[in-house]
Amino acid sequence: MKKPTLNLSRRTFLSQSTKATLALGIGSSVFGSAFLAACSGGSGEEEKIMLSTGFEQTPLGYDYAALEPHIDAMTMEIHHTKHAAGYAKNLADAAAEESVDISKPLEDVLMNISKYSTKMRNNAGGHYNHEFFWKTMSPDGGGKPEGELAEAINASFGSFEEFVTEFENAGKTRFGSGWAWLVLDKNQMLAVGSTPNQDNPLMDVSDFQGVPLMGIDVWEHAYYLKYMNDRGGYIGNWWNVINWNAVAERFDALK
Structure with a gap:
């Protein structure tokens, strides 16, 4: 009896190869491994504190009204105490259900998220994204980056203005909710x-993979009370609260 042959089209092969590559993730790279080691304290306590994320919600570093008029106080309060707090609570539940060692950085779970449940993916992501979001904003934010971060932005995008355009387009064209x-x-x-x-x-x-330096929440709950359906207006005003010092410190630590 003739053995059946596998007829794998080029398109199917490329599709499956791409999925296999994505499944490896940034954690399979030398840079990703070094980043995870730093989160775990392998490069020193200072880097661990700066780069790693825990499983519990941390207090906001400024008042809910501190980002006015660009982000209103009611949005910030609801965002932090309801949405973000909900992700932290559900993450704790998922971690208990799936026997996750919460003494390790959350980044370890995220970089291997394909091994976990949808509940873990949604809530670990939601918790990490918001913890990161709060830290990259400041009442004293705005302006432009300086030093090596500014040089890297100019080298990668041509200019700060071109970077702003590309970043804003990424946020405005994200279909539905996201970052x-x-x-x-x-x-x-x-x-x-x-x-x-x-x-x-x-x-x-x-x-889309890499180690985040900055990120903006473009879910409607992040801006709808003030901007309604004007996502672009929210993103444009967000530059007034971006904490370039925090972004630069993270960039320096990652280098």
Whole structure:
């Protein structure tokens, strides 16, 4: 009896190869491994504190009204105490159900998220994204980056203005809910992209990967009370609260 032959088209092969590559994620790269080691304290306590994320919600570093008029107080309060707090609670439940060691950084889960449940993916992502979001905003934010971060942005995008345009487009064109990001990719190059829902570029299932330097929440709950359906207006005003010092410190630590 003649053995059946496998007729694998080029399109199917490329599709399956791409999925296999994504499943490996940034964690399979040398840079990703070094980042995870730093989160675990392998490069020193200072880097661990700066780069790693825990499983519990941390207090907001400023008042709910501190980002006015660009982000209103009611949005910030609801966002932090309801949406973000809900992700933290559900993450704790998922971690208990799936026997996750919560003494390790959350980044370890995210970079291997394909091994976990949808509940873990949604809530680990939601918790990480919001913890990161609060830290990259400041009442004293705005302006432009300086030093090596500014040089890297100019080298990668041509100018700060071109970077702003690309970043804003990533946020405005994200279909439905999600996030726009500036990341350092596995080749330690700057890149801009977006992810759906509460996914992020650390996840091994993401089609946009890298270690986040900054990110903006473009879910409607982040802006609707003030901006209604004007996502572009919200993103444009967000530059007034971006904490470039925090972004630069993270960039320096990752280098």
